[in-house]
Amino acid sequence: MKGDEAAFPRPPQSRPFVFLFRTFILRRIREEKLRALATVLGVALGIAVVLAVRMANQSSVRSFETALQMVAGKTSLEIVGPGSGMREERLLELDWLGRFGQISPVIEGEARASFPSGEREWLKILGVDILRDETFRDYRLVRFADRQEPPAPRKFLELLSDPGAIVLTQKLARRHNLDPGSGLVLDIGDRREALTVRGLLLDRGPARALNGTFALMDIAAAQWLLGRLGRIDRVDLRLKPEISIDRAEAAIGARLPEGLTVQRPSRRGRQVEKMLEAFHFNLTALSHIALLVGLFLIYNTVSLSVITRRREVGILRAVGGSRRQVAGLFLAEAGLLAALGCALGVLLGGWLARGALRLTGSTLDRLYIRSAAEPVSLGPEHLVLAFAVGIPLALLAALVPALEASRVAPTEAVSGADRIESRFRLSWRQRWLPPILSTLAVGFACLDSVDGVPLFGYAACLAIVFAVAFLVPVVLHFSGRAGSRLTGRWTGVEALLANANLSGSIPRTSISVAALAVSLSMVTAITIMIGSFRETVQYWVEQTLRADLFVAPATRSNVYSESTLSPEVVRLISTNPRVAAVDPFNSFNIDYRGRRALLGSGDFEVHLDRSDLLFKAPRQGRSAVRAAIGADAVVVSESFALRHGKEVGDRLELNTPLGRRAFEVAAVYYDYSSDQGVVVLDRSTFRKYYGDRPPRSLAVYLEEGLDPERVRAEILAALPPESRVFVHTNASLKTEVLRIFDNTFTITYALEIIAVAVAILGVATTLVTLILDRKPELALLRWAGAEQRQIRKMVIIEAGLLGAVSQGLGVMAGILLSLILVFVINVQSFGWTIQFHLPAGFLLQSSLLILLATALSGIYPAFRAGRMPPSREA
């Protein structure tokens, strides 16, 4: 400010800025409480949504990672097999690991516990040889709690040695009133087993993981219970303190026999983080729409503040206020509103996080990992995020109007040009920016993802959004012209006046119209994308789900579940005389180049005879699959192919128990069950490399002409009573798939609705301002004979018109955005092709709804306008 002080005399206060701020801004805010409140609320909602989504995302990754760390204990490295563990004899090949430290083989599984209260919880079961494992993890049993040491390993072993023995956490036991000696019913795969609680773990070490849903068993009992006789899931290694982990990792990696890999336990955490990256990134991007709209609101408010006070600004400048002071005042207004908004947003965000977690949780459970029950708590990191992002962005948003205010010449006030310029002029921004931004959007849309994250896709979206924003005044201008022709002929005087008012205040209204149009365009785009996706999935389900019945373990909760069907169930179903053919599907999670993928096997013969896949390549997919039978060939899903850049004819290397082997990609098929990618082998090839594994599900084909419902009932009746099996008919599975699909997008809609609500808030505040600004005009109208009712009607029509223009623009831009979503962002983040589909009916409905909502938002301004007393003074 120093330079300006030389040129202009100082205002008569010792602290001029504070004084000016108080009189110029605060007083105004007090007068316009409602507008200020709406702005603060808008920013708060934006910040809250961003925070809530961030916290929900963090919870899922963090709960997995903390659980991982807590269970890993002192494990420095782990030896893993080529997916789904390894055969236990392989341990004998690992004798030499003793030179690096101690090893402990581990079985890890999940089971759903049913408690006497009728409640159910998932338990993570760790099966270990306690004789070795006690030095890896800190177990303290309640029984031995009086001693500040873990129980002696042999005593612990005695506790665990009975095949039905399980040790739970004290936390869980308290929740469900269990004691040592209590029975516990577990559902594992398709079986129900009764166990006995032999001990309780104090809340430390692995017992702290997963809110106490951790259970410890003897390795033998866990193998038997989880149906993994002969296998272990991994070998934990605790290095001697003098050996560096990097050196050991390299040395062990070089010496490990074929098929085994050494890694740090954190790799599983990173794998999950990577897996969820796209999902989280897209949620984060969505959450920013609300913030963006909130910032529009700031821009809007400050603009209006500037516009309505040009005269005062002029006077201020005339009495010696510097340009900087003027800009500073408006920026301070933005800063104040933003700070209040951020503070409120932080509080609101913590509260919304729970809802966001619930909404994303079911998707995560279905598609990725068991999610956290509790969101992470609000930490300093979130406060920093809210204020450090919210306030600077708000200041940036306010910069343009603030600078504009600083350019008001002192003479303007004097000459009486104290009103907003109402005449529309096509500025260079409006003329050039939309085409430039559109070109940029097209360019961005053609660029590749950045490490699986569609950064450029979002950049393209942003370009379109700004293009729309700059296009708004032009559209308002032409729609106003068109409107004047229409209203003149067919509608009442109120509509005519409303249209005229809007045409006359384009610079004022365009900002809120832009905000609303932008958020509506996003809603439209997302609606189109989801609609297209749903159509595609529906078509895919119709085409590829051909079996009459689908059998899966009742505990199979998601595509990554490792629950299996017991041999008895498989035998009973395959030998049923009404069953013509069975295609057992087997799958487990593998690590392919640091990413999780699903390795599956099915009976290609049965599949080709009776079912169908939709092939992306080659054209003759069926014959390619037939040729793959008995060969070292795989069929991969589209998402796998895209993620790892594989095409038909390429070779991909899989880690098998027999060592690394190359397989040819025989075909790429469309699949929407997993965005991490699926690699499918024919049963015979699978057996050759991976051995016999129990299937995870069965596709059952019935003899011609049988009623699947009846056979389903017969099959269920024939199964042993303790079996826990889901048998879906074709129709019920299709319904289930779509139900899951719809569930997945609940959060998307929720985020959108918030953004639209914020935008409509913007429209309402704009209208209020317009009305205040037009006080004299309205008074004149009243004086000229307009009734209160007519004034109200006029204002409501204005609001409706704003809504109509916004929605019109929104739909057009939305269609463009949806093209980017469908063809760029989805492909890059999830790797699947979606057939574009325009849900016209839905768009029409939502347009009417928006019109109604904006018209309703005009009610309060309308009443304020109606209350104006008639006056002659214009």
Next chain:
Amino acid sequence: MLRRVPGGRFGPSCGPDVELRRPVKFRASRRSRPRLLLAAALIACLPAGAGWAQNWRQARPDYRLQFPRDHASHPEYRIEWWYYTGNLADSSSRRFGFQLTFFRVGVRARPENPSRWAVRDLFMAHLALSDLETGRFHFAERLNRAGPGWAGASTKTYRVWNESWEAGLGSDGRHRLRARDGDFGIDLELEPGRRPLLHGQAGLSQKGSREGNASHYYSLTRMPTRGRIRIDGQEFEVGGLGWMDHEFGTSFLGPEQIGWDWFALQLDNGQDLMLFQIRRSDGRLAPYSGGTLLEASGQSYALGGSDVTMEPARTWQSPHSGARYPIQWRLSLPGRKLRLTVTAAQPDQELRTPRSTQVTYWEGAVVVTGTRGADPVAGRGYLEMTGYAGRSMADVFRGGSGE
């Protein structure tokens, strides 16, 4: 009266000092009660399911020990151990003592769980090395279930192992011992030496009045040994004499024993002597004490209580456990005209085994001097003393868990 010394985690404390017994005369008995006690301690904390005895075979008088067959494992019996001790020296006469023991303790004869990890037996092992020049004592323990083959004892040929520690019979008839923990270990070959000395009645060592309450027990008392040992990363070529005990059985001892003292001595006149006494909680010696003497001629004599007196002469208090051990003994076998003084080759040879057997005991190399009639005799051997520290043997027998 002998009292336990406090300091162990499991035993109730009874007083700070050890009051030594007057020499007590053995009662005449033909029964032999060797180190099976230590093994008995091993099983005490395992679930004592009702009727376990039916699942395990009892030692019977009609069983004839045959070699090398019976060096191998007898998994149908509940307890089995292989015990090697010996005195060694390198070319510069630097002296060492070693102990390598493998225990197998049955838990469930037929586990219902088909998993390979189901615990049928627990395998334990102790390794100790006395560096008699520096006075340092190194020891380590192992505890494993069989699992995928981490520990075991084969039945066809003699081989017993626990992780990388193993003992077995080579095709040349020699016993091969290999064990290493960190920077100390042994790698030895032991010739069988003299024919196996069968204890009790032809190797059947009666434990109680009931039939079947017995074990099969024999020793190889004088095994020419060579090989290498390693201490603090330094290797020594050594030679000397070893001693092996092998015992298996199912039924166990009464509740009143708190410990025992056991001697394995090789004299320079060709006599080998195994002696032991069991101390009871009431301060008296159990009626099951005695030993076996093997003459240079190959003739062996079972010794009863009246044949031997054992008198503690000097004690040493362990700075680790606080236990006070008699590290010098005066032995007298009047019938054999033997008067011997047995002195620990170094005081600190105490093993503390919190993981595997959960007992603290003293087992170490000893030096023997004395007379046979008018002739001086000398020798070396091993001494084991249990029940002086830590968990009371009586507790172990009572309920087992020490809880």
